[in-house]
Amino acid sequence: MLASKPFRRLWISLSLSSLGDWLSLLALVSLAALLTRDQPPLTISAAVGGVIALKLAPWLVLSPLANALAGRVDRRITMVVADLLRAALYVSVPLVGRLDWLLVATFVAECAALFWAPTKEAATPSLVPKRWLGQADQLNLLTTYGSALAAAALFAVVTSTATVLAGLFPPMSIPDADIALYIAALLSLAAAVVVWTLPLAKEHGEQRRAVSLPRALWSGWRGGTVRRLSVGMLGALAAAGAVIGVARLFVPTVGAGNAGFGVLVGAVFTGVVAGVLIGPRVLRDFSRRRLFGLSVGMAGAALLLAGLIPNMVFAAGAVTAVGIGAGLAWATGVTLLDREVADHDRAGAFGFVYAAARVALMGVAAVAAVAAGLVGSYTLPLGELTYDFSGAAAVLLIMAVLTLVLALVCYRRMNREPADVSLAVELWAALRGVPVKRGGDEEATPVPGTFIVVEGGEGAGKSTQVRQLSIWLRDEGFDVVTTREPGATKLGTRLRALLLDKEHTGMSSRAEALLYAADRAEHVNSVIRPALQRGAIVISDRFVDSTLAYQGAGREMAESEIVEINRWATEGLVPHLTVLLDVPAAAGLARHASPTDRIEAEAAEFHERVCQGFRDLAEREPQRYLVLDAQESPEEITRAIQRRIRPILPDPVPDDSEAVTNMIPVIRE
Ligand SMILES: Nc1ncnc2c1ncn2[C@@H]1O[C@H](COP(=O)(O)OP(=O)(O)O)[C@@H](O)[C@H]1O
Numbered sequence: 001m002l003a004s005k006p007f008r009r010l011w012i013s014l015s016l017s018s019l020g021d022w023l024s025l026l027a028l029v030s031l032a033a034l035l036t037r038d039q040p041p042l043t044i045s046a047a048v049g050g051v052i053a054l055k056l057a058p059w060l061v062l063s064p065l066a067n068a069l070a071g072r073v074d075r076r077i078t079m080v081v082a083d084l085l086r087a088a089l090y091v092s093v094p095l096v097g098r099l100d101w102l103l104v105a106t107f108v109a110e111c112a113a114l115f116w117a118p119t120k121e122a123a124t125p126s127l128v129p130k131r132w133l134g135q136a137d138q139l140n141l142l143t144t145y146g147s148a149l150a151a152a153a154l155f156a157v158v159t160s161t162a163t164v165l166a167g168l169f170p171p172m173s174i175p176d177a178d179i180a181l182y183i184a185a186l187l188s189l190a191a192a193v194v195v196w197t198l199p200l201a202k203e204h205g206e207q208r209r210a211v212s213l214p215r216a217l218w219s220g221w222r223g224g225t226v227r228r229l230s231v232g233m234l235g236a237l238a239a240a241g242a243v244i245g246v247a248r249l250f251v252p253t254v255g256a257g258n259a260g261f262g263v264l265v266g267a268v269f270t271g272v273v274a275g276v277l278i279g280p281r282v283l284r285d286f287s288r289r290r291l292f293g294l295s296v297g298m299a300g301a302a303l304l305l306a307g308l309i310p311n312m313v314f315a316a317g318a319v320t321a322v323g324i325g326a327g328l329a330w331a332t333g334v335t336l337l338d339r340e341v342a343d344h345d346r347a348g349a350f351g352f353v354y355a356a357a358r359v360a361l362m363g364v365a366a367v368a369a370v371a372a373g374l375v376g377s378y379t380l381p382l383g384e385l386t387y388d389f390s391g392a393a394a395v396l397l398i399m400a401v402l403t404l405v406l407a408l409v410c411y412r413r414m415n416r417e418p419a420d421v422s423l424a425v426e427l428w429a430a431l432r433g434v435p436v437k438r439g440g441d442e443e444a445t446p447v448p449g450t451f452i453v454v455e456g457g458e459g460a461g462k463s464t465q466v467r468q469l470s471i472w473l474r475d476e477g478f479d480v481v482t483t484r485e486p487g488a489t490k491l492g493t494r495l496r497a498l499l500l501d502k503e504h505t506g507m508s509s510r511a512e513a514l515l516y517a518a519d520r521a522e523h524v525n526s527v528i529r530p531a532l533q534r535g536a537i538v539i540s541d542r543f544v545d546s547t548l549a550y551q552g553a554g555r556e557m558a559e560s561e562i563v564e565i566n567r568w569a570t571e572g573l574v575p576h577l578t579v580l581l582d583v584p585a586a587a588g589l590a591r592h593a594s595p596t597d598r599i600e601a602e603a604a605e606f607h608e609r610v611c612q613g614f615r616d617l618a619e620r621e622p623q624r625y626l627v628l629d630a631q632e633s634p635e636e637i638t639r640a641i642q643r644r645i646r647p648i649l650p651d652p653v654p655d656d657s658e659a660v661t662n663m664i665p666v667i668r669e
């Protein structure tokens with residue numbers, strides 16, 4: 001994607017701009033604390049909370065206006081002016097050196113960012129090919145958050161270097177936060193220069209309208225579907241927000257300064273990014289419903305430790321864990337949301353969570369800062385010792401308790417039905433990185449690849465869907481192997497001929513079952529396992545379930561025996577997901593021109609039993625099946641499968657990002 005020169009430029013400009021924005025947030029918060037350092041604690045925390053609140057306020061108040069204007073003004077000029085204005089404001093703050101101007105400048109700079117965001121949003125489609133748009137939006141989102149991490153690191157380095165230099169050469173000393181603001185100004189300036197070189201005509205390319213933050217909040221909330229999930233996601237983010245809000249007030253209580261502030265904020269974001277990116281991959285086989293409550297709980301527990309033990313190094317570690325919990329909860333919540341929300345609610349639902357995430361993170365940060373001042377600091381005598389209890393720590397503790405309660409509620413709500421595996425077993429398996437043995441009857445050996453099976457009766461549309469899926473997945477850049485049963489191997493073609501030849505009508509059911517199993521054994525051994533071993537996605541048209549349905553239900557053979565034979569034949573290979581295309585037997589048969597093979601030629605009741613057999617299998621193990629009505633349109637079915645598959649892929653990329661990402665930059669831009 002970055003090979004496209006215009007998009008690369010837009011991305012570089014976005015990176016510089018976000019880096020400057022985050023750096024300025026850290027510097028402005030620090031300066032607000034410094035300018036009020038001789039005042040009572042409540043004033044300090046109000047100043048810190050004020051800066052954060054003013055970075056959120058424009059989004060709540062002015063974003064409808066910004067979106068309306070974004071379509072009318074020349075894009076390049078909007079972006080350049082916004083960047084230049086920000087640069088000028090950043091420089092002015094240390095020069096003026098007054099709290100009131102600092103607050104005004106914060107607000108105005110954020111307004112500039114607010115106008116910048118929808119313009120960048122609208123510009124992206126004109127700079128990347130349409131099929132890359134989803135990835136481009138993902139990259140933009142990642143950059144926006146990744147740059148928070150980089151900015152925090154930069155801030156810590158700049159402030160500690162400035163402190164050392166000031167110690168060595170006292171005459172040259174410039175307050176460290178001032179230097180950070182000058183650097184932020186330079187970054188914005190550089191962003192402006194890069195944007196200036198972009199071919200961003202006003203009407204050029206496709207138009208994308210951004211949804212304003214209040215509107216996204218309102219319509220998503222009213223839509224209702226998202227409330228249940230989003231409370232957990234937002235609660236975990238709020239825990240991270242509380243850390244950001246009190247971090248600047250917390251560092252003096254553990255003897256650290258601005259550099260420590262940078263470290264804490266950096267730690268939270270490192271955690272969040274790690275949680276979002278790595279968590280779902282490491283915990284791939286872990287039940288998402290359980291993971292959700294557990295990650296919220298992790299954020300809460302880590303917050304509790306951070307609040308209880310006043311030590312800088314310890315706090316940095318604990319706060320990273322808060323971030324990981326929040327990031328995991330976010331990623332898991334998005335996956336579950338994606339699975340549970342109906343298509344037509346999708347844009348609204350995602351718009352809501354992205355908008356609400358911004359409010360949760362920044363709003364809670366602002367409130368937490370002020371609350372820390374309201375609580376104040378105490379020293380508790382403990383016999384000979386004393387325990388210093390700061391307002392910042394108190395806020396972290398309160399937030400921790402709230403988050404833990406929320407985690408419990410989420411966990412309970414999501415896991416009402418008794419699970420087939422206990423939590424301890426699942427946790428232990430996840431820690432060792434092996435799949436869980438569900439129901440204790442599978443001797444599955446873990447494979448790096450992903451195994452997806454499409455099942456269904458005659459004419460259900462299996463080959464059609466397998467074809468569509470492979471096109472989609474290859475397009476997304478995956479190594480995909482499509483295959484089918486019976487007859488995918490050299491030996492298999494012969495077995496297939498034997499099995500389907502009408503000459504063999506009346507073949508004994510046991511011979512039939514064994515021949516299908518023989519075909520399968522060869523198939524697994526020479527096609528499926530090798531592909532899975534190298535990490536490919538294997539999509540098979542039919543697998544063990546076909547024998548269970550056709551020979552088990554259809555020929556009325558004992559299921560347990562068929563299971564046993566096939567476990568032996570496949571060495572316990574179980575698909576990660578089975579898509580069942582459910583079609584009434586008659587409707588499926590009618591799709592084929594005329595009964596061609598020995599099995600298709602069976603009586604209608606036989607096919608009825610087969611279809612029912614498939615349904616029964618799926619009902620017993622709902623977490624491993626996706627059952628779809630095969631009478632929907634093929635496109636509709638493909639979309640439903642894509643939605644379900646995406647979370648289990650090694651590298652998930654949402655396909656509906658166009659609708660969704662209108663709102664992505666809502667969190668930070
Ligand atoms: N969702 C659908 N609705 C209507 N017809 C379909 C659908 N999916 C596939 N078909 C048609 O049904 C026939 C059988 O589809 P196919 O994919 O070969 O099924 P299978 O592999 O399950 O036997 C084909 O002619 C195909 O075009």
Ligand SMILES: Cc1cn([C@H]2C[C@H](O)[C@@H](COP(=O)(O)OP(=O)(O)O)O2)c(=O)[nH]c1=O
Nearest residue numbers: 458459485486516542546547550551599600
């Ligand atoms: C894999 C498998 C297929 N079959 C039957 C179902 C099909 O009628 C036949 C051939 O499968 P298939 O080639 O999938 O036929 P179609 O695409 O026309 O549905 O084999 C079984 O009876 N048991 C099995 O285990």
